[in-house]
Amino acid sequence: MQDGTSGEPNAGLASDLPAGIGNPARRALAAAGYDRLQKLTLLDERELLALHGVGPKAVAVLRQELAAKGLAFAEPGRDRGRR
Template sequence: MTRKSVQPGHTPIPHGIGAPARRAMAHAGLETLEQVVQFGKRELLKLHGMGVRTMAQLEDAMDEHGLEFPAAS
């Protein structure tokens, strides 16, 4: 079941993300899942701490809120 964000555009990054990845996202100005989607998967993978586990956690959280990366990101 897909759950939409209560406040569209303000869906926080999940708490289970490791500290290195969380710091790298913060340094890149990424504070919400919507910003992560706009940033793009390819660019996100270039950040420190972005591995398979972190990407899976982000994509699971995005699925819960009806978000996804564009096909060509």
């Protein structure tokens, strides 16, 4: 069991991903390192859908939750400075 003491900002904070995305999507996102809504703004919808376990329903729920917080997924094809 992890205790959340990795030294990262937000370490120890529970995931703020909405419950409506389902457990397979939650596990897929966690395995890829996406445990916070803010981190999802680095991905576009196509990248999310490429994760095994994340389907259109989960993306729709996440899109709605991001919008409620004034956030959005990245634009497709846009260079986001990742290497």
